[in-house]
Amino acid sequence: MRIETLKKAxxxxxxxxxxxxxxxxxxxxxxxxxxxxxxxxxxxxxxxLVLLMIVPGLALFYxxxxxxxxxxxxxxxxxxxxxxxxxxxxxxxxxxxxTDGAGLNAYVGGFSKALLKGVDTATTVETFSRGVVxxxxxxxxxxxxxxAITTALVIGSFAERxxxxxxxxxxxxxxxxxxxxxxxxxxxxxxxxxxxxHPADATAAGAGMIWAWGALDFAGGTVVxxxxxxxxxxxxxxxxxxxxxxxxxxxPHSLTLTMVGAALLWxxxxxxxxxxxxxxxxxxxxAMLNTFLATAAAGVAWPAVEWILKGKPSLLGAASxxxxxxxxxxxxxxxxxxxxxxxxxxxxxxICLFFVSVVKNKLGYDDSLDVFGVHCIGGIVGAIATGxxxxxxxxxxxxxxxxxxxxxxxxxxVPQVISQLKGVATTIAWSGxxxxxxxxxxxxxxxxxxxxEVEREGLDIAEHGERAYxx
Amino acid sequence: xxxxxxxIKPFKLDEVRESLSALGVQGMTVTEVKGYGRxxxxxxxxxxxEYAVSFLPKLKIEVAVKSELLSAVVDAxxxxxxxxxxxxxxxxxxxxxxVVRIRTGETDGDAL
Numbered sequence: 173m174r175i176e177t178l179k180k181a182x183x184x185x186x187x188x189x190x191x192x193x194x195x196x197x198x199x200x201x202x203x204x205x206x207x208x209x210x211x212x213x214x215x216x217x218x219x220x221l222v223l224l225m226i227v228p229g230l231a232l233f234y235x236x237x238x239x240x241x242x243x244x245x246x247x248x249x250x251x252x253x254x255x256x257x258x259x260x261x262x263x264x265x266x267x268x269x270x271t272d273g274a275g276l277n278a279y280v281g282g283f284s285k286a287l288l289k290g291v292d293t294a295t296t297v298e299t300f301s302r303g304v305v306x307x308x309x310x311x312x313x314x315x316x317x318x319x320a321i322t323t324a325l326v327i328g329s330f331a332e333r334x335x336x337x338x339x340x341x342x343x344x345x346x347x348x349x350x351x352x353x354x355x356x357x358x359x360x361x362x363x364x365x366x367x368x369x370h371p372a373d374a375t376a377a378g379a380g381m382i383w384a385w386g387a388l389d390f391a392g393g394t395v396v397x398x399x400x401x402x403x404x405x406x407x408x409x410x411x412x413x414x415x416x417x418x419x420x421x422x423x424p425h426s427l428t429l430t431m432v433g434a435a436l437l438w439x440x441x442x443x444x445x446x447x448x449x450x451x452x453x454x455x456x457x458x459a460m461l462n463t464f465l466a467t468a469a470a471g472v473a474w475p476a477v478e479w480i481l482k483g484k485p486s487l488l489g490a491a492s493x494x495x496x497x498x499x500x501x502x503x504x505x506x507x508x509x510x511x512x513x514x515x516x517x518x519x520x521x522x523i524c525l526f527f528v529s530v531v532k533n534k535l536g537y538d539d540s541l542d543v544f545g546v547h548c549i550g551g552i553v554g555a556i557a558t559g560x561x562x563x564x565x566x567x568x569x570x571x572x573x574x575x576x577x578x579x580x581x582x583x584x585x586v587p588q589v590i591s592q593l594k595g596v597a598t599t600i601a602w603s604g605x606x607x608x609x610x611x612x613x614x615x616x617x618x619x620x621x622x623x624x625e626v627e628r629e630g631l632d633i634a635e636h637g638e639r640a641y642x643x
Numbered sequence: 644x645x646x647x648x649x650x651i652k653p654f655k656l657d658e659v660r661e662s663l664s665a666l667g668v669q670g671m672t673v674t675e676v677k678g679y680g681r682x683x684x685x686x687x688x689x690x691x692x693e694y695a696v697s698f699l700p701k702l703k704i705e706v707a708v709k710s711e712l713l714s715a716v717v718d719a720x721x722x723x724x725x726x727x728x729x730x731x732x733x734x735x736x737x738x739x740x741x742v743v744r745i746r747t748g749e750t751d752g753d754a755l
Contacts, residue, residue: 421694423687478688488689529691542690 205305214452215310221443222317233433236426241630242332243640256343257320268352278381280353298363299450322396328541329404330411350606357382358395387595391448393503393555394599401548403607410611411620413538434491445505459505462513469517470497496524500554509567520553559592644739647706650732651724662719672705682730
C-alpha cells in the first residue's frame with residue numbers, strides 16, 4: 173500500500189498512508205482509465221504469494237515451534253482460519269473495509285458492497301497514481317489474503333491450549349470487530365483522482381481516520397502486525413498459561429519445519445510488501461530491495477546478539493530475526509532507502525530479542541510463539557522508524573504527492589513521527605479493546621480453553637482425532 | 644552363557660559391531676535409548692526459554708555369548724567404544740539361563 177501526500181488548503185503536510193485505492197476511478201475520470209496488464213499481472217502474482225505466506229508458510233513456521241502432540245492442531249487452525257476469513261471477506265469484510273462508511277467513515281466502511289455487490293470484471297480501483305487503476309476483483313483478492321494472514325497470525329500466542337470451536341468463532345468475530353475497521357482507518361482513501369477533484373476536503377477526502385492523519389503504513393505494520401500482536405497478547409492473557417509452563421520442557425518439535433516456514437514467509441512477503449505498491453514500477457522494486465535488505469540485516473543481528481550474550485548463534489534466532497526484519501520493514505517498504513532498511517533490520521532484532529527473553533520472562537505471560545514480542549514490538553519499531561527513514565535526507569523515498577504528481581516531500585522528523593505514533597496508539601487501543609471484547613465474549617459463552625486432560629494428551633488426538641506423525 | 648548389555652555412544656556402533664564380528668559373535672540387538680550418568684546433560688535455549696536436557700541419546704547393545712567368549716567380547720567393546728571422554732558408557736554382564744532359536748528349536752550354545 174502506498175502513500176500519498178494530500179495537500180490541504182496550502183498546508184503541504186499530511187501524508188496518507190497505505191493502501192488505499194478506491195474504487196470507481198471511472199466515476200471521476202473523464203475517460204475511464206484501463207488497467208495496465210503489467211500491473212494486473214503483478215497483483216495477481218502478489219496475491220498468491222501472500223497466500224503462500226499463510227499456507228504453508230506461517231502454518232509450518234508456527235507448527236515447528238510447538239510440541240509434537242499439537243503440531244496438527246496448529247496446521248488445522250491456520251488452514252481453517254484462512255478459509256473462514258476468506259468467506260467472511262466476500263460476504264461483508266471487503267465492504268466493511270473498503271467502502272465509504274458515511275457517518276462512521278472515519279472508523280469503518282459501509283455495507284454497500286456486501287456480498288461483493290457491484291464488483292465485477294469491469295470495475296476498477298485507483299492505485300496511487302492518477303489515472304492508474306487495477307481491476308477491483310484483483311484488489312478484492314489481494315486484500316482478502318491480508319485479512320486472512322492477520323487473523324491467522326494471532327493464534328501463535330495461545331497455541332497448544334485453545335479450543336478449536338473458540339478459534340472458529342474468533343475467526344468470524346475478530347476480523348469483523350477489529351481487522352476490517354482498522355484496515356479501513358489506515359488504508360481507505362477514495363484515490364488520487366477523487367482527491368484532485370475534491371480539493372476542498374482533499375485530506376479528509378473520504379479517507380479513514382489514520383490515513384487522514386498522515387500516518388505512513390506501506391504494507392501493514394499497524395494493520396497487520398501491531399494489530400495481530402496486541403490481539404495475541406490479549407488472547408494469551410485471557411486464555412492463561414499452558415499447563416506446566418516454566419516447569420516442563422516445551423522445546424520446538426521441529427526447527428527444520430520452522431526454517432522451511434520462515435523461508436516461505438520471506439518469499440511470500442515480496443507479494444505482501446512489493447505487491448502493496450499496487451503497481452509494477454520502481455517503487456515495487458524499492459519495496460522488494462528493502463524486503464531483502466532489512467530482513468537480511470535482522471537475520472544477521474539476532475543470532476549475532478545471541479552469540480555475544482549466550483555463547484551460541486541459533487537457527488531459531490536467525491529465523492526469528494528474519495521474521496522480525498520482515499515485520500519491521502513492512503510499513504517502511506516503499507519509503508525507506510536501502511541503507512535505512514539495513515539500519516532498521518539491525519535495530520529491530522535486539523529489541524525483539526529483549527522482549528521475547530527478558531520482558532516475557534519478567535512479566536510471566538505465556539505468549540507461546542512470541543506473536544507479541546516479534547509482531548507487535550517489531551511492528552511498533554517499524555511504524556515509528558518509517559517516519560524517520562522516509563526522510564529523503566536519509567536516503568528515503570520521501571512522501572510522494574501523487575495527487576499533484578509532484579516531487580517527494582517530508583514534513584519533518586517530529587511531525588511525521590507524531591503522525592506515526594498516533595497511528596500506532598490508535599491501533600493498540602482499538603485492537604486491545606476489540607480483542608478483549610471478542611475473547612471475553614467467547615470465554616463467558618463457550619469457553620476459550622480445552623479441558624486439562626485434553627491439553628495433557630495433546631490437541632491433535634483430542635480435538636481432531638488425528639496425529640501429525642504416524643511413525 | 645552370558646548376556647552382555649552395553650550402553651555406548653551412538654557413533655561408536657560400527658566399530659564395536661566390526662570387532663565383535665571378528666570375534667565370531669553372530670548377532671546383536673541395538674536399541675536407541677536415553678539416559679544419564681556422570682556426563683549429566685546440557686542446556687538448550689529456544690529464544691528466551693532455557694531447558695536443561697538431562698537425558699542424552701545413547702545406544703544400548705545386547706549380545707549373548709558363550710561364557711568362554713566373555714572376556715574377549717568385553718575387552719573389544721570397552722576398547723572400541725572408548726573415547727576417553729566422560730559419557731563413554733557402561734557394560735553390564737548377567738548370567739543367561741536359556742536360549743532358543745525360534746526357527747529350528749535349537750537351544751543354548753547351538754542357538755547362539
